[in-house]
Amino acid sequence: METGLLFQLVLNGLIVGALYGVVAMSFVLIYKASQVVNFAQGEFMLIGAWACWWLLTYWQLPFWIGFPVALAFMTVFGVVLQVTVLRPLIGEPVISVIMATVGLSIFFQALMKWMFGVFAQPFPAIFPVERIRIMGLEVQSVYLLSIALSLMIMLGFWWFFNFSKHGLAMRATAFDQQVAQSLGISVPQVFAMSWAISAVVSAVAGVVVGVVSGVSSGLSFYGIKVFPAVILGGLDSVVGAMLGGIIVGLLENLAQYVDSQWLNWGNMTNIAPFYALIIILLIKPYGLFGTKNIERV
Amino acid sequence: MALAPAGEFHASYRADMTIMPTRNSRRALLLGIVLLCFAPLVLGRYELGLLINIGFMGIAALGLNILVGFTGQISIGHAAFFGVGAFLSAYLHERFHIPVILCIPLAGLGSAVVGLVFGLPAARLKGLYLAIATLAAQFILEDFFARAQWFTGGVSGRMTEAVELFGIRFDREESYFYVVLAFTIIMFVMAANLMRTRDGRALIAVRDHYLSAEVMGINLAYYRTLSFAISSFYAGIGGALYAHYLFFVSVEAFNILFSIQFLAMVIIGGLGSVMGSLMGAAFMVLMPEGVQALADMLAGGWIDRTLKLGASISFLREMAIGAAIILFLVFEPDGLAHRWKQIKAYWKLYPFSH
Numbered sequence: 001m002e003t004g005l006l007f008q009l010v011l012n013g014l015i016v017g018a019l020y021g022v023v024a025m026s027f028v029l030i031y032k033a034s035q036v037v038n039f040a041q042g043e044f045m046l047i048g049a050w051a052c053w054w055l056l057t058y059w060q061l062p063f064w065i066g067f068p069v070a071l072a073f074m075t076v077f078g079v080v081l082q083v084t085v086l087r088p089l090i091g092e093p094v095i096s097v098i099m100a101t102v103g104l105s106i107f108f109q110a111l112m113k114w115m116f117g118v119f120a121q122p123f124p125a126i127f128p129v130e131r132i133r134i135m136g137l138e139v140q141s142v143y144l145l146s147i148a149l150s151l152m153i154m155l156g157f158w159w160f161f162n163f164s165k166h167g168l169a170m171r172a173t174a175f176d177q178q179v180a181q182s183l184g185i186s187v188p189q190v191f192a193m194s195w196a197i198s199a200v201v202s203a204v205a206g207v208v209v210g211v212v213s214g215v216s217s218g219l220s221f222y223g224i225k226v227f228p229a230v231i232l233g234g235l236d237s238v239v240g241a242m243l244g245g246i247i248v249g250l251l252e253n254l255a256q257y258v259d260s261q262w263l264n265w266g267n268m269t270n271i272a273p274f275y276a277l278i279i280i281l282l283i284k285p286y287g288l289f290g291t292k293n294i295e296r297v
Numbered sequence: 298m299a300l301a302p303a304g305e306f307h308a309s310y311r312a313d314m315t316i317m318p319t320r321n322s323r324r325a326l327l328l329g330i331v332l333l334c335f336a337p338l339v340l341g342r343y344e345l346g347l348l349i350n351i352g353f354m355g356i357a358a359l360g361l362n363i364l365v366g367f368t369g370q371i372s373i374g375h376a377a378f379f380g381v382g383a384f385l386s387a388y389l390h391e392r393f394h395i396p397v398i399l400c401i402p403l404a405g406l407g408s409a410v411v412g413l414v415f416g417l418p419a420a421r422l423k424g425l426y427l428a429i430a431t432l433a434a435q436f437i438l439e440d441f442f443a444r445a446q447w448f449t450g451g452v453s454g455r456m457t458e459a460v461e462l463f464g465i466r467f468d469r470e471e472s473y474f475y476v477v478l479a480f481t482i483i484m485f486v487m488a489a490n491l492m493r494t495r496d497g498r499a500l501i502a503v504r505d506h507y508l509s510a511e512v513m514g515i516n517l518a519y520y521r522t523l524s525f526a527i528s529s530f531y532a533g534i535g536g537a538l539y540a541h542y543l544f545f546v547s548v549e550a551f552n553i554l555f556s557i558q559f560l561a562m563v564i565i566g567g568l569g570s571v572m573g574s575l576m577g578a579a580f581m582v583l584m585p586e587g588v589q590a591l592a593d594m595l596a597g598g599w600i601d602r603t604l605k606l607g608a609s610i611s612f613l614r615e616m617a618i619g620a621a622i623i624l625f626l627v628f629e630p631d632g633l634a635h636r637w638k639q640i641k642a643y644w645k646l647y648p649f650s651h
Binding site: 037085088089092093094095096098099100102103104105106107108109110111113114224227228231235267270271274275277278281282285 | 365369371373418421422424425426428429430432433434436437440443444554557560561564568609612613614615616618619620621622623626627630
């Protein structure tokens with residue numbers, strides 16, 4: 001038993017888990033507002049990170065200009081995607097919509113590989129990389145920054161859904177589209193806005209991961225890791241998504257610890273969340289905080 | 298009756314349920330099969346290889362169509378079941394020395410059992426929950442393939458043997474073509490017949506309105522699981538045919554992209570259409586050839602130089618798959634089979650089509 005390693009892994013789990021949580025929240029945002037399961041969430045991260053990387057390296061823009069420009073691009077991108085691909089599919093069966101987002105996911109993944117290559121590209125040094133010691137553990141300053149950012153995004157979401165006009169409109173739409181429309185909320189606008197916000201938030205997470213470990217097509221795997229997180233937390237719960245993300249991050253790292261100490265199977269980091277996913281679906285398919293969908297015949 | 302009447306005039310249930318509405322349609326089908334039998338005499342090995350691909354992909358796509366198109370369940374892990382069939386057939390032959398021709402249906406049955414295991418959650422889940430569960434199945438099985446050395450040969454993959462029957466080795470495109478053709482015909486006739494039976498109609502009822510279906514006395518859990526097993530059976534047969542065509546099965550082949558390709562075949566061919574599955578498979582097998590041809594045509598020109606087409610042909614193919622899925626869903630949601638029906642309907646009423 002190496003307690004040092006265990007603590008380090010738990011800390012890693014919290015850091016990665018917070019990022020999963022952020023992506024999961026933006027996934028839940030789309031699902032709540034427009035009932036679309038977005039299989040292309042990871043590609044939002046990928047596109048955002050590559051856009052920012054391209055602005056910073058090719059155009060040599062400073063971070064404080066390049067980053068907002070990339071986010072502005074993602075806003076437009078999210079709206080355009082919703083209007084061109086998802087809007088014509090409103091009213092189609094769930095399966096069609098799922099498959100459309102699967103199509104989007106593989107299209108953009110290949111497009112990014114085509115445009116930027118398959119190798120990981122490091123971000124130019126934006127923040128000084130320092131190692132800080134907390135309670136005997138070595139932590140890179142970038143990781144602390146990423147946790148702080150995740151917390152800020154969470155707070156932002158909380159404020160948005162509870163106090164802002166648009167956030168309340170979004171909740172109303174999620175609750176009942178017809179009633180929301182009769183109260184003067186423009187449902188198409190809410191849909192477009194949810195995609196825009198989701199794209200932007202995912203892009204922020206993408207840039208954070210990119211700054212820490214370089215931009216590569218591996219980023220889109222975060223989009224798949226989102227599923228265990230959201231199923232665990234409940235598909236339509238923002239808090240659940242965050243918590244689910246952190247649990248999945250911890251689970252991954254603990255699985256790796258168990259594996260490295262006793263089992264030696266290898267690859268448990270990536271597979272453990274999916275085993276958990278199947279078990280949750282069997283015993284509690286609506287997750288910890290999800291709305292129970294009761295059907296009476 | 299040689300020609301179809303200009304409308305629906307069926308007087309009996311039997312006439313309504315028939316697969317071949319007229320004598321001519323039966324003749325056309327038989328003629329088509331006879332013509333295909335002469336294909337190895339005319340076509341080159343490359344073209345035959347494409348036809349063989351269409352055959353086993355079509356079988357697997359048909360399985361997915363039974364699940365997605367007829368039962369309304371979704372699976373993003375079809376390639377994993379295809380892989381189970383491929384490895385199982387090779388394993389059974391090597392370990393127990395069962396003749397390869399028997400290994401193929403046995404591999405189908407084995408895949409069906411694996412499908413049952415992963416289909417058990419499907420009895421309770423539907424729609425997006427099921428999509429996510431099958432996504433998990435895809436990753437778990439993929440991980441299992443990479444780990445189970447005894448079964449898959451691990452990273453180095455597994456060699457397979459050629460089909461042998463009556464002393465003939467079907468180890469070349471010219472001869473293997475007939476094996477695939479026979480299996481394709483059997484599997485497609487079986488599926489077309491399945492949809493006319495009580496069980497097939499129950500599957501369709503589950504898709505159209507599962508609450509009403511349950512009220513009518515259809516056991517939802519049973520039929521959802523059954524549909525998963527049938528779909529995996531077809532995938533297993535397709536996978537086994539694939540394994541004995543290439544003589545080598547690699548662990549990396551059955552990734553999520555392959556699963557999405559099967560979904561694309563089903564969407565492009567037409568959800569809930571038996572022949573559509575074959576059309577979709579043909580489209581998906583021929584599309585990369587089209588992309589390649591386009592890239593070759595542009596090779597050397599300024600478009601090629603600025604966009605680096607030649608070096609990134611595999612990405613272009615992936616993009617084409619994604620784009621095909623989206624475009625078909627937005628502009629032709631009923632797929633090629635629907636378009637084909639419209640063409641037939643046009644000729645049925647020819648001079649008075651409006």
